[in-house]
Structures are given as C-alpha cells and as structure tokens.
Amino acid sequence: MGGQSIASDGILIDMAKVAWMELNEDKTMLRVGAGARWNAVIAYLNKYDCSVAVMQSNNSFSVGGSISVNCHGWQFGRPPIADTVASFSLMKADGEVLHCSRSENAELFSLVLGGYGLFGVILEARLKVVPNERYRLEQYMVPSTDAIALYEAKVAQGDVAMAYGRMRVDADMFLGEVIINVLRRNEDQVIAHEALKDPDMRVIRRSLFRGSVGSNYGKRLRWWAETVVQPKIRSGEIWRNDLMNEPVSVFENRKDANTDILHEYFVPKDQVGPFIATLRSIIPAQGGNLLNLTVRHVSTDDDTYLRYADQPMFAFVMLFNQKRTKDGEAQMQELTRALIDTAIDLGGRYYLPYRLHATPEQFHRAYPMAETFFERKAHYDPDLLFQNAFYRRYAPKP
Numbered sequence: 001m002g003g004q005s006i007a008s009d010g011i012l013i014d015m016a017k018v019a020w021m022e023l024n025e026d027k028t029m030l031r032v033g034a035g036a037r038w039n040a041v042i043a044y045l046n047k048y049d050c051s052v053a054v055m056q057s058n059n060s061f062s063v064g065g066s067i068s069v070n071c072h073g074w075q076f077g078r079p080p081i082a083d084t085v086a087s088f089s090l091m092k093a094d095g096e097v098l099h100c101s102r103s104e105n106a107e108l109f110s111l112v113l114g115g116y117g118l119f120g121v122i123l124e125a126r127l128k129v130v131p132n133e134r135y136r137l138e139q140y141m142v143p144s145t146d147a148i149a150l151y152e153a154k155v156a157q158g159d160v161a162m163a164y165g166r167m168r169v170d171a172d173m174f175l176g177e178v179i180i181n182v183l184r185r186n187e188d189q190v191i192a193h194e195a196l197k198d199p200d201m202r203v204i205r206r207s208l209f210r211g212s213v214g215s216n217y218g219k220r221l222r223w224w225a226e227t228v229v230q231p232k233i234r235s236g237e238i239w240r241n242d243l244m245n246e247p248v249s250v251f252e253n254r255k256d257a258n259t260d261i262l263h264e265y266f267v268p269k270d271q272v273g274p275f276i277a278t279l280r281s282i283i284p285a286q287g288g289n290l291l292n293l294t295v296r297h298v299s300t301d302d303d304t305y306l307r308y309a310d311q312p313m314f315a316f317v318m319l320f321n322q323k324r325t326k327d328g329e330a331q332m333q334e335l336t337r338a339l340i341d342t343a344i345d346l347g348g349r350y351y352l353p354y355r356l357h358a359t360p361e362q363f364h365r366a367y368p369m370a371e372t373f374f375e376r377k378a379h380y381d382p383d384l385l386f387q388n389a390f391y392r393r394y395a396p397k398p
C-alpha cells in the first residue's frame with residue numbers, strides 16, 4: 001500500500017515460483033520457499049492434519065512478505081509470526097547466502113524479520129506448525145466499555161485457540177458495541193481427515209460488506225446480519241484450516257473511484273478505553289468512512305528489531321474507504337496522522353505495511369530503534385542495493 005515492495009527505477013524480484021514445501025517427519029516444522037502463499041501452504045498442511053501457527057486473517061499473502069512485515073493474526077496468546085520462524089536462508093547484497101536463526105547470524109535474524117526486505121532476499125524459511133483442530137465458536141455482544149473485562153473472563157475459561165472482537169461502525173452507535181468471537185478447542189476432536197471447505201456464505205458476506213460502504217443503512221444491516229442472523233444459521237463448529245483459508249477477494253474493492261485503506265494501531269491494555277474514546281471523536285470529526293474495525297490481542301515480540309509489540313498489545317485493525325482524489329488522499333493523510341499521534345501518546349505504535357502517511361518525526365517517535373536499524377542496514381548493505389519507498393521516506397538521507 002505504501003511501496004514497501006517497490007522503488008522507482010528499481011527492479012522487483014518476483015519470488016512467486018519459489019514455492020516448494022516440505023513437512024518434517026514428526027509434523028512440527030515446515031520448510032517452505034519464500035514465494036509460497038498461505039493458500040497453498042494451508043492446502044499442503046491440511047493433507048497432513050497440520051496448520052499454520054500464526055498468519056494474517058487472509059490467505060492471499062506470501063511467506064516472505066509475511067515474515068518481512070512480521071505479521072500477526074488472531075491466534076490467541078501468540079506473539080507475531082517471527083516467534084514461529086525457526087530459521088531462514090538469506091541472500092545478501094554481495095550474493096552470499098547465510099543461514100539465520102536465533103543462534104546463527106542472530107543479529108540478521110532479528111533485523112530481517114519485520115525488516116521490509118532491506119537486508120536481502122529471503123529464499124526459504126523453516127516455520128513451526130501446529131495441528132489442525134476443530135473449534136467451537138462462541139459470540140458475545142457487549143458495550144465497548146465492558147469489552148476488555150468480558151474478553152478476559154472468557155479467555156480465562158481456557159482452551160481458547162483464536163479470539164477477536166469486531167466493533168459496530170454505523171453512526172447510530174459508532175464504536176459503542178463489540179461482538180467478541182472466541183474459538184475454543186472442541187473436547188471432542190475428530191481425528192478423521194477432512195478436505196478444506198469453501199468459507200461460509202462468501203457471496204452473501206461480500207454483498208453485505210460492499211453494500212455497507214456508502215451507506216449508514218448498509219452498515220446497520222451488516223451489523224444486524226452478523227449479530228442476529230449469522231449466529232442462527234452458522235454452524236457452531238469449524239476447522240482451523242477452513243477458518244484461516246479466506247482470500248482477500250471476499251471483501252476487496254473493485255471500484256475505480258474509491259479504494260479501501262488499512263490502518264493498524266497497537267495499544268497496551270490499560271489504554272484501550274482512552275484509545276476507543278478518541279477514535280469515537282476523531283474519526284467522525286474528520287469524515288473518516290470506517291468500514292470495519294477488528295481488535296486482536298498480540299503477545300510480546302522478543303525476536304524482531306523493528307518491533308511493534310514491545311509489550312502485550314491490543315491491535316486495532318481498521319479498514320477505511322476513501323475517494324481516489326487529491327482531497328480524498330489529503331483527508332486520509334490528516335486522519336492517519338491524528339490517529340498515529342493518539343496511539344503514540346498512549347504508549348502504543350502503528351503498523352508499517354500500509355500508506356506512508358506518517359511523518360518521519362512520527363515514525364521515529366513510534367520506533368525509536370529505527371536509527372540503529374538503518375545504521376545496521378548501511379553496515380550489511382553498504383551500496384544500498386535493497387531499497388523501497390518506505391526506506392527512501394524514513395531512512396536518514398546520505
């Protein structure tokens with residue numbers, strides 16, 4: 001979204017064909033080419049009753065891209081994906097291929113994970129995998145002021161595998177209510193292998209979602225469908241792999257006149273209330289058209305250099321719609337900067353794979369380790385072979 005994978009006058013390396021996979025004998029570790037996408041990984045692991053340990057909420061992304069941004073998902077009690085990476089091989093700027101892990105080339109291991117491709121090309125990775133399990137879905141609707149307390153009570157009951165909250169976004173009760181979704185391991189695990197299934201009600205969910213873009217009525221209808229209709233017709237049990245196997249095409253915007261823009265902010269637990277209170281005033285005041293807001297918990301990241309979860313965080317993932325005009329872009333920039341300031345003032349951070357609206361000052365305030373991150377970049381890649389728009393915007397100018 002911000003040119004993290006491209007640089008003007010640069011050469012883009014397409015890794016899509018580097019997509020082989022190999023599961024070890026005891027089914028705990030996957031060796032995988034960096035260009036493989038999660039949809040292929042899930043299909044492969046499903047044959048062995050295994051699953052990805054941590055990934056985004058959609059399956060359309062590559063292994064290399066996911067570990068280079070250090071993505072996270074809604075897998076409960078987990079740090080971002082770096083925690084599941086045992087090692088990887090990296091082709092450096094001078095062509096040398098190094099094996100990197102927590103004990104071998106440890107500094108590069110930590111710089112490359114979440115390092116936006118600035119230290120070399122990841123060729124393959126070894127990822128820890130988990131069993132594919134069957135989960136039971138529980139849903140609770142609460143006022144947003146009670147959400148953290150309810151979430152904590154529910155996850156304390158144990159056996160939680162995945163959890164997230166979705167906030168109400170229509171103007172009638174903007175961010176006033178939350179549906180908390182908790183997926184617990186079913187005690188009655190079915191051992192028999194099952195083939196992957198298509199996501200539930202894909203066409204209806206797409207119509208409801210896209211129909212809500214320009215209309216408060218559509219947003220209310222979607223909330224009603226999710227909170228009243230869906231719980232009545234959806235089966236309460238689901239396989240982990242089916243749950244994680246959703247492509248971005250289910251929701252993607254195919255219009256020319258407007259586009260959907262992701263934002264993500266991380267705030268510590270005691271700042272969730274103040275953060276929501278500020279969102280409720282800033283977003284409507286600045287005319288933000290918020291389509292979706294999910295909240296997930298992320299545990300502390302002890303692995304990456306440019307880390308966003310330096311402590312346990314609640315992640316607020318927001319999808320806005322904006323016009324593809326100069327004014328639409330300027331408005332989104334202003335809103336983004338206001339939200340970044342709010343998150344930083346509350347001891348939080350913002351996520352780096354999206355638009356580059358943050359000022360360099362905001363970037364360095366959110367990521368105080370960035371200065372040494374860029375010094376190490378110059379050390380490992382002195383001719384600055386690997387560059388992208390993110391690097392050019394935030395690295396110190398020579």
Ligand SMILES: Cc1cc2nc3c(=O)[nH]c(=O)nc-3n(C[C@H](O)[C@H](O)[C@H](O)COP(=O)(O)OP(=O)(O)OC[C@H]3O[C@@H](n4cnc5c(N)ncnc54)[C@H](O)[C@@H]3O)c2cc1C
Nearest residue numbers: 004005034056057061062064065068071072116117121122
């Ligand atoms: C609709 C949508 C939903 C999303 N949901 C989530 C979410 O739930 N959680 C989350 O954490 N993120 C989420 N994201 C962000 C997403 O995780 C990142 O944009 C991710 O980088 C996408 O993977 P990709 O394969 O497209 O990477 P790319 O965009 O191709 O690359 C991302 C970065 O990684 C580098 N890179 C890619 N491959 C390699 C390689 N082999 N070696 C070295 N560097 C490499 C690129 O240079 C670039 O800097 C979402 C994004 C979208 C568009």
